[in-house]
Amino acid sequence: MTKKWDKPQDIDPDEVEDWRELNAPEKNYFARKLERRAVEAELEDEEERSDHLIDTAKEVYWHLVEEEFVGSFPYQRLAILYRKEEDYDDEVRILERCLRQAKLGTEKKEKKFENRLDRARELRAQS
Structure with missing residues (x-):
């Protein structure tokens, strides 16, 4: 995966092909940004998209708990x-x-x- 950001906080979830290839700080920022997007989707009445984003964020957080953080x-x-x-x-x-x-x-x-x-x-x- 080619990184298009200099710092973990600059990560754009749309540019991440496989979050498992990110390092731990990047995974943290990635999951947090997914949560923010889920809130935005919820505000736009896109419940299915919001649920998917939250489920992915939880998967990333669980990975961090299990493996690295x-x-x-x-x-x-x-x-x-x-x-x-x-x-x-x-x-x-x-x-x-x-x-x-x-x-x-x-x-x-x-x-x-x-x-x-x-x-x-x-x-x-x-x-």
């Missing part, structure tokens, strides 16, 4: 996406995994994820 960003994004979908089982699953394996760096960040996990468990119990 040590920080909290893909975990956080997945938790947010699952909460929006009211998929509390998967939200709990990704938050538990985050607390087990991500390098969160600070107690404050760890507490933030623990609080989110507690809330997701409450929502799951109520549903």
Whole structure:
């Protein structure tokens, strides 16, 4: 794949043939931009396109969780996406995994994820 950008934040999802060939920071930006495009598609009443973009973003984030990424960003994004979908089982699953394996760096960040996990468990119990 020929890169047409200098920095990961300059990535254009339309120019990416296979996201699996991107490095971890590029995958992060790629998935985040897919989320933004999904919001735009939703605003334009293109629900099917929006759903496809979100599903692809989740696939990229899961790849990062499984293969490459040590920080909290893909975990956080997945938790947010699952909460929006009211998929509390998967939200709990990704938050538990985050607390087990991500390098969160600070107690404050760890507490933030623990609080989110507690809330997701409450929502799951109520549903």
